[in-house]
Amino acid sequence: MSKRKANIVINVHGNVEKAIKQMKKRVEREGIQRDMKRRAYFESPTQKRRKRLMRAIKQNYIRMASQKLI
Numbered sequence: 001m002s003k004r005k006a007n008i009v010i011n012v013h014g015n016v017e018k019a020i021k022q023m024k025k026r027v028e029r030e031g032i033q034r035d036m037k038r039r040a041y042f043e044s045p046t047q048k049r050r051k052r053l054m055r056a057i058k059q060n061y062i063r064m065a066s067q068k069l070i
Contacts (some may be wrong), residue, residue, distance in 0.1 A: 008032075 008026050012019040027033055043051075064070045 002022050008023060009031070010019050010026070061070070
C-alpha cells in the first residue's frame with residue numbers, strides 16, 4: 001500500500017464523458033479503489049499472509065494450466 005496522497009488532476013475541455021473515462025482509468029491505475037477497499041475493514045497479518053498464499057497458489061495453477069502441465 002502506498003502512503004502517498006493521490007492527486008488526480010484532469011482538465012475538462014468540452015467532453016465530460018471522456019474526462020470521466022480518463023479519471024476512472026487513472027484511479028484504477030493508481031490503485032486508489034483497491035486501497036480503499038483494503039482499508040475499509042481491519043485485516044490481521046495472518047489473514048493477509050493467507051490471502052497472499054492463496055493468490056500465489058491460484059496464479060501458479062493458472063500458469064501450469066496455460067503451459068499444459070496439468
